[in-house]
Amino acid sequence: MDQLQPVEIEEYIKGELLYTIFHNDVEHFSIAKVKILDTNLNYDEKEIVIKGYFSQLQEGTVYRFIGQLEKHPKYGQQYSVISYQTFIPDTKEGLIAYLASDMFYGIGKRTAKKVVDHLGESAVSSILNNPSVLDSVPGLKKEAANTIVKTLQENQGFEHVVVYLAKYNIGLKMAQKVYEQYKDETIELLEDDPYRLVFDVEGFGFHTADEIAKKNGLSLSSPNRIGAGCIYILQRSVQDGHAFLPLNQCLDEVSALLSNQEYVLTEDEIKSTIEKLNKEKNVILYKGKVYLPSLYYAEDGFASSVKRLISSQMDEATTLADLMKIIGKIEEEEILSYGKEQFAAIEQALKSKLMILTGGPGTGKTTVIKGIIKAYAAVHNLSVETADYEHKKDFPFVLAAPTGRAAKRLNESTGLPALTIHRLLGWNGSEGFEKNEHEPLNGKYLIIDEFSMVDIWLANNLFKAIPTDMQVLIVGDEDQLPSVGPGQVLTDLLENNHIPKVSLHEVYRQKEGSKIIQLAHSIKNDTCSVDSLTNDKDFSFIACREHQVVDVITKVFEKAMNKGLDVRDIQVLAPMYKSQAGITIINNALQALINPKGKGKREVRHHDTLFRIGDKVIQLVNQPEDHVYNGDIGEVVAIFRENENTENVEQLVVSFDEREVVYERKDYDNLMLAYCISIHKSQGSEFPIVILPVVSTYNRMLRKNLLYTAITRGQKSLIVCGEKQAFLRGIQTKDTNKRYTSLQEQLIERLGDVQVSSGDTVEEEYDISPYDFM
Ligand SMILES: Nc1ncnc2c1ncn2[C@@H]1O[C@H](COP(=O)(O)OP(=O)(O)OP(=O)(O)O)[C@@H](O)[C@H]1O
Numbered sequence: 001m002d003q004l005q006p007v008e009i010e011e012y013i014k015g016e017l018l019y020t021i022f023h024n025d026v027e028h029f030s031i032a033k034v035k036i037l038d039t040n041l042n043y044d045e046k047e048i049v050i051k052g053y054f055s056q057l058q059e060g061t062v063y064r065f066i067g068q069l070e071k072h073p074k075y076g077q078q079y080s081v082i083s084y085q086t087f088i089p090d091t092k093e094g095l096i097a098y099l100a101s102d103m104f105y106g107i108g109k110r111t112a113k114k115v116v117d118h119l120g121e122s123a124v125s126s127i128l129n130n131p132s133v134l135d136s137v138p139g140l141k142k143e144a145a146n147t148i149v150k151t152l153q154e155n156q157g158f159e160h161v162v163v164y165l166a167k168y169n170i171g172l173k174m175a176q177k178v179y180e181q182y183k184d185e186t187i188e189l190l191e192d193d194p195y196r197l198v199f200d201v202e203g204f205g206f207h208t209a210d211e212i213a214k215k216n217g218l219s220l221s222s223p224n225r226i227g228a229g230c231i232y233i234l235q236r237s238v239q240d241g242h243a244f245l246p247l248n249q250c251l252d253e254v255s256a257l258l259s260n261q262e263y264v265l266t267e268d269e270i271k272s273t274i275e276k277l278n279k280e281k282n283v284i285l286y287k288g289k290v291y292l293p294s295l296y297y298a299e300d301g302f303a304s305s306v307k308r309l310i311s312s313q314m315d316e317a318t319t320l321a322d323l324m325k326i327i328g329k330i331e332e333e334e335i336l337s338y339g340k341e342q343f344a345a346i347e348q349a350l351k352s353k354l355m356i357l358t359g360g361p362g363t364g365k366t367t368v369i370k371g372i373i374k375a376y377a378a379v380h381n382l383s384v385e386t387a388d389y390e391h392k393k394d395f396p397f398v399l400a401a402p403t404g405r406a407a408k409r410l411n412e413s414t415g416l417p418a419l420t421i422h423r424l425l426g427w428n429g430s431e432g433f434e435k436n437e438h439e440p441l442n443g444k445y446l447i448i449d450e451f452s453m454v455d456i457w458l459a460n461n462l463f464k465a466i467p468t469d470m471q472v473l474i475v476g477d478e479d480q481l482p483s484v485g486p487g488q489v490l491t492d493l494l495e496n497n498h499i500p501k502v503s504l505h506e507v508y509r510q511k512e513g514s515k516i517i518q519l520a521h522s523i524k525n526d527t528c529s530v531d532s533l534t535n536d537k538d539f540s541f542i543a544c545r546e547h548q549v550v551d552v553i554t555k556v557f558e559k560a561m562n563k564g565l566d567v568r569d570i571q572v573l574a575p576m577y578k579s580q581a582g583i584t585i586i587n588n589a590l591q592a593l594i595n596p597k598g599k600g601k602r603e604v605r606h607h608d609t610l611f612r613i614g615d616k617v618i619q620l621v622n623q624p625e626d627h628v629y630n631g632d633i634g635e636v637v638a639i640f641r642e643n644e645n646t647e648n649v650e651q652l653v654v655s656f657d658e659r660e661v662v663y664e665r666k667d668y669d670n671l672m673l674a675y676c677i678s679i680h681k682s683q684g685s686e687f688p689i690v691i692l693p694v695v696s697t698y699n700r701m702l703r704k705n706l707l708y709t710a711i712t713r714g715q716k717s718l719i720v721c722g723e724k725q726a727f728l729r730g731i732q733t734k735d736t737n738k739r740y741t742s743l744q745e746q747l748i749e750r751l752g753d754v755q756v757s758s759g760d761t762v763e764e765e766y767d768i769s770p771y772d773f774m
Pocket of ligand 1: 336337338339359360361362363364365366367368508
């Protein structure tokens with residue numbers, strides 16, 4: 001017997017808008033109180049709070065809202081609106097009252113009656129279909145007719161778009177974006193060429209455009225469809241870190257996306273569309289590679305900046321003898337003796353416009369950075385005390401890193417001011433960067449740490465803003481995970497022979513007996529075996545299965561709490577969110593243990609997450625206006641109810657170090673519990689104690705660079721829990737997902753004939769010690 005399909009009945013509320021509780025002009029997000037006139041919901045109250053993205057809501061107007069009931073833990077039922085329409089009265093009296101309402105400026109009852117008497121109960125749809133019907137209304141002034149048409153179009157235009165897109169499961173927020181772009185032409189455009197939205201509206205997906213096109217009977221072979229398919233395939237490749245796709249791969253992927261059993265797209269059709277897109281500058285086709293323009297120009301711009309920097313003239317070089325003396329003096333002050341590689345790094349940095357310093361943990365990168373700063377200051381007769389500079393901008397050393405925590409670490413280890421790269425460049429969100437080639441950075445010596453995290457877009461913007469007379473030191477570890485964004489800038493730079501680089505290999509921290517460092521280097525050098533996993537004072541491996549991971553981690557925390565340790569010093573890192581040993585489950589278990597529900601302890605629920613005062617949380621996106629960036633970790637310090645602040649909205653306050661940031665409900669998506677965070681999010685940060693679960697369920701994710709990144713986050717102690725075999729398999733698995741980038745070629749093209757002004761790349765052995773000159 002055939003099963004009966006459930007019939008979906010659309011739930012609605014017809015109601016009069018009483019008053020707006022909150023409205024955000026930028027996002028068009030509103031919360032309002034509505035008097036219910038009619039509904040098919042199982043809801044007995046006479047009024048309800050609605051929320052959603054609206055262009056404009058008029059008090060006193062009746063709307064028909066479609067959405068769903070949500071239960072707010074404190075405020076009870078609220079209606080989250082997916083789509084809405086002004087309710088146009090269907091009686092003559094109602095219609096007259098509607099047209100005579102405040103919404104229609106200057107239209108009184110008499111004029112409204114004239115219109116309704118002449119055009120009948122369907123007056124509104126008649127006017128919207130053909131505004132000239134108003135010309136036939138006896139005695140209606142032109143000005144009044146214009147007001148009626150304009151008001152109806154303004155209100156109904158957006159609502160039509162909302163209703164139209166809701167059929168394709170597109171919510172109010174995207175509908176707003178689409179409407180802002182095309183206004184009254186939106187529906188026409190959606191019906192004639194929905195693929196244009198893939199180009200014009202950020203975040204509008206190809207599949208939605210395809211669905212709209214199919215419903216409207218548009219041809220599967222239209223060039224617009226093929227073009228949008230190409231853009232979609234390139235956008236998808238960027239998410240995998242590629243800067244371009246080889247033409248053949250692009251053809252294959254577009255064909256697989258667009259062809260089906262009835263319709264097969266030929267290679268020539270796709271190729272000629274790509275050529276057309278290239279002519280229109282919607283993609284760049286260059287030497288058999290297909291790029292999104294922003295990536296082509298980022299690689300091109302970055303390579304040009306590198307050439308500009310390294311081919312510019314250096315100041316008169318200091319003699320080796322003078323440098324030896326200077327470094328010798330620094331060694332005395334620092335009470336250490338630089339190793340050969342370290343010495344070479346300081347010397348090379350001083351005589352290079354651009355140099356790369358690489359090395360694993362504990363090889364002395366920070367020690368060398370401090371040495372370079374002191375030596376540069378001595379050679380140029382400068383002070384390294386910020387207090388000696390009246391204007392902050394005159395301070396000669398500029399230090400930056402890709403994340404807030406990495407910048408903080410750089411500041412703590414050098415004692416000098418350090419910023420995030422975004423902050424250094426004055427990023428204002430949609431307006432872009434304040435600093436650029438026309439408004440360059442101030443300072444003489446720039447140091448960028450954790451460069452492996454910098455993607456090609458940011459690298460281009462950063463290098464554009466570097467003035468030609470500035471010297472630059474790039475610091476990084478190429479074995480860490482690559483940048484989240486596209487490109488592999490550090491790896492590509494290291495491949496180029498014209499760019500001076502020094503790699504530190506000797507491990508100094510190991511001498512202090514650190515097992516974490518030993519383990520890191522054995523992974524880096526592919527010598528790690530089961531013997532490397534024996535317990536030591538700063539390392540332990542707790543064997544357990546996937547279903548025991550949460551239990552083991554909670555036990556470790558319990559023990560730490562009993563010992564009086566600060567649990568904020570312990571960070572759990574895991575590779576994935578789902579699974580019995582995933583981030584979500586670990587977070588919930590640790591929240592229940594460390595920060596349980598308590599009498600009077602406020603909490604708010606957001607989807608499946610409960611945020612409670614005292615919770616450790618992580619910021620998931622850059623929010624430059626509040627100086628809080630992706631990966632910053634903070635603590636929920638307050639939760640305010642609607643009636644407790646002047647904005648009349650619920651607020652959650654998070655403290656990030658000394659800075660407090662206020663979040664409203666629409667921003668809660670930017671936060672997540674952070675007792676356990678992903679290894680990707682931990683890049684650039686270090687924590688006193690790291691707990692790392694590794695089980696075979698993570699297999700898909702377990703790679704050498706991922707595990708290397710995770711274990712090098714631990715400063716004092718590392719606890720790995722799980723399966724040794726899964727760990728060993730993981731560190732033997734190299735990341736074979738090759739990123740397509742053409743930066744190396746771009747650099748060779750430009751630097752092939754460049755005379756690097758500093759001299760050669762350092763590769764020779766240094767047998768001289770500073771003491772030879774003292
Ligand atoms: N030449 C040296 N002589 C003695 N000790 C050194 C020397 N170089 C570095 N060290 C010591 O080794 C330890 C690690 O050095 P440093 O912090 O500079 O390394 P790093 O590469 O920046 O490490 P990480 O990447 O883990 O932060 C420090 O305690 C430092 O004082």
